[in-house]
Amino acid sequence: MSDKNIFGKNQIDALTSDDILGKEVIDTEGNFLGVVEKLFIDKINLNFNAIAVDKGLIKKGFVVGKGYIDRVTEHAVFLKTSIAFELKGLQVFDKDGEKVGKVKKVFTYGDKNMIKSVLVSMGINNDLEINSKYIAKIGENIRLNKCWREIKV
Amino acid sequence: MKVFETITKKEAELDSTYNLSQTIGKKALSDGGLIVGRIAQVRLNKNTKQIEGIITRNFTHKPLYIGLSYISKITDKGVVLNMEPTIFLRNRRVITHEGKIIGKVFSITRKGTKNDLENITVYKMFRKKLIVSANDIEKAGKSIILKKGYNVRQKYFWQKSN
Numbered sequence: 506m507s508d509k510n511i512f513g514k515n516q517i518d519a520l521t522s523d524d525i526l527g528k529e530v531i532d533t534e535g536n537f538l539g540v541v542e543k544l545f546i547d548k549i550n551l552n553f554n555a556i557a558v559d560k561g562l563i564k565k566g567f568v569v570g571k572g573y574i575d576r577v578t579e580h581a582v583f584l585k586t587s588i589a590f591e592l593k594g595l596q597v598f599d600k601d602g603e604k605v606g607k608v609k610k611v612f613t614y615g616d617k618n619m620i621k622s623v624l625v626s627m628g629i630n631n632d633l634e635i636n637s638k639y640i641a642k643i644g645e646n647i648r649l650n651k652c653w654r655e656i657k658v
Numbered sequence: 659m660k661v662f663e664t665i666t667k668k669e670a671e672l673d674s675t676y677n678l679s680q681t682i683g684k685k686a687l688s689d690g691g692l693i694v695g696r697i698a699q700v701r702l703n704k705n706t707k708q709i710e711g712i713i714t715r716n717f718t719h720k721p722l723y724i725g726l727s728y729i730s731k732i733t734d735k736g737v738v739l740n741m742e743p744t745i746f747l748r749n750r751r752v753i754t755h756e757g758k759i760i761g762k763v764f765s766i767t768r769k770g771t772k773n774d775l776e777n778i779t780v781y782k783m784f785r786k787k788l789i790v791s792a793n794d795i796e797k798a799g800k801s802i803i804l805k806k807g808y809n810v811r812q813k814y815f816w817q818k819s820n
Contacts, residue, residue: 531757535750535801581757595691602687602736644690644742 520577529581530558530569532588539566541582556582573618587643589613589620596646597625597635599653605633608647623647680734686714688742689730695722697737712737719745728773744768744775747798752780755796755806761785763802778802 522544530538542559545568546552556574559566567590575585589611597605606627612634614621620637627633633653641650649656662672678700686694695714698721703710709732711725722743730740750763761782769776775792796805 529757531753531801531803533797534799535753535797535803536799537751537801578756579758581753583757596693598685598687598691598736598738600738601731601733602685602738604685642690644688644692646687646691646693648687648689648691648738 525556525577525582528577530556530584531581532584532586532591533575534587536587536591538584538588538591539564542566586618589618592620592623592643592647595643597623597649597653598646599649600641600651603653605635605649605653676734678732678734681732681737684734684736686712686724686737686739688739688746690742692742692746694724694739694743694746695719700732741773742798744773744798747775747778747802750798751801752778752790752804753801754804754808760804761788 525541525544528541530541532538539558539560541556543557544553545555545557547554553571555568555570557566557568567588569584569588573584573586575583577583590613592608592611595608597608599605606625608623609626609632610624612621612623613619620640622634622636623640625633625635633656635649635653635656639649639651639656640647642648664672681697681700684697686697688694693716695716697712698715699713701710701713701723702708709726711723712729712732714722714724714737716722722745724739724743728739728741729737731738744766745768747766748763752760752763754760761780764779764781764787766778767776768774775795775798777789777791778795780788780790790804790808794805794808795802797803
């Protein structure tokens, strides 16, 4: 690395793109979400804004704002939260333990990581949109706090 | 529903109860929605005649006897637990606070028959098994994340132990 520095500050402790690109991205639950593919830098103020996460050939990647990044370590990039879009494919059970269906789509508030509702596939041409206020817990699957028959968006 | 003759003293009305046999064969879910297994039996205490627990069956694990203390809800649709069974932590990845994968959970040790974790045994190919105390675990989710400052000194199987 070059010794010449016209920045005025010591950059020994600073992160470089090499420290971030190619690292595994891990959420709060320990889910391995993908690998850091790109860094996004604002072209006006040159601030680091976000990272793009590559999930492989088949799955679609996503972009995570720097506000959701908890820490960058030697081996991985840890996020402060779980990603809302990762709910797709999870099974949904109501408060009595009855299976409702599988998450087909996740709706968020704009580009934020806040869940607005989930679209649950209950069968062929039979989908139910469930507001996030009915979600009791998200873990291996999703549990609701109401019977699915009582739920209306 | 059929019309029944009722002989009760202080028990609830028939309409306030449900048929427990309908629970058999339904799913038992953990707090986070993990399918623990299918309910095979509902067990009653011989003396108190109260429900003591359930037995679930799962192809991937031995049958589980889960006590009522860990059950949040029993309905004719299924059973919902109030915890995540720690025995299902087996085969989950174990990573340090720095994100380094140190292996997979080979086995878990609980505090007696409780769901509380005492320690886990971590296994990685060509390395000696490593025992990690529950106190060193920051989070046990899809992967197990160890606390900051936990020094992992894994040895290869040909290296001498301390």
